[in-house]
Amino acid sequence: MMAASQPKVRIRAFGLPDQERLVQLWRDCDLIRPWNNPEDDIRQCLENPSSELLVAAAKNTLCGSAMIGCDGHRGWVYYLAVDRQYRHQGIGRALMEHAENWMRVRKVPKIQAMIRHDNLAVRGFYGRLNYRDGDVQLVQKWLNEETS
Ligand SMILES: CC(C)(COP(=O)(O)OP(=O)(O)OC[C@H]1O[C@@H](n2cnc3c(N)ncnc32)[C@H](O)[C@@H]1OP(=O)(O)O)[C@@H](O)C(=O)NCCC(=O)NCCS
Numbered sequence: 001m002m003a004a005s006q007p008k009v010r011i012r013a014f015g016l017p018d019q020e021r022l023v024q025l026w027r028d029c030d031l032i033r034p035w036n037n038p039e040d041d042i043r044q045c046l047e048n049p050s051s052e053l054l055v056a057a058a059k060n061t062l063c064g065s066a067m068i069g070c071d072g073h074r075g076w077v078y079y080l081a082v083d084r085q086y087r088h089q090g091i092g093r094a095l096m097e098h099a100e101n102w103m104r105v106r107k108v109p110k111i112q113a114m115i116r117h118d119n120l121a122v123r124g125f126y127g128r129l130n131y132r133d134g135d136v137q138l139v140q141k142w143l144n145e146e147t148s
Pocket residue numbers: 001029031079080081082083086087088089090091092093094113114115116119121122123124125126128129
């Protein structure tokens with residue numbers, strides 16, 4: 001729960017002027033990998049009618065984000081991030097509540113997130129929000145490379 005003395009946070013849709021700050025936030029939160037182009041991920045999200053990029057702003061400072069979408073079957077969350085200086089104030093929870101409401105409105109029955117195996121901290125966060133481990137193994141293939 002956000003206490004009254006803590007900064008008032010507004011969850012809103014991403015706008016292009018947010019881009020530089022947002023990518024910096026993702027870098028600071030260690031969410032960017034060499035094989036992911038964040039600007040391209042933002043562009044794809046904005047172009048896709050089944051996805052949305054949410055940001056959290058406190059006193060005009062962008063301090064959080066969540067990229068959400070539905071693949072036609074399940075809801076997904078990517079790039080969930082809260083600036084270190086703003087953590088443990090309920091902003092991550094508020095972003096996920098927005099994400100869950102977005103799914104409910106679209107009648108998406110389940111919401112999922114991929115967590116890197118070494119990201120133990122975020123497991124604790126999701127556990128507090130009543131998310132449970134799924135009994136699945138992720139398999140994947142790059143389609144933009146020649147494979148044998
Ligand atoms: C995960 C993250 C978004 C949480 O943001 P946050 O704003 O600090 O989270 P909140 O303050 O809303 O916390 C919600 C609840 O989770 C708990 N929580 C938060 N971080 C936690 C952690 N590392 N371990 C255990 N519980 C945690 C809080 O205590 C709170 O519980 P309560 O409401 O029952 O008291 C933030 O730590 C972050 O950006 N991490 C780095 C990026 C990342 O790993 N993203 C996920 C990629 S899959």
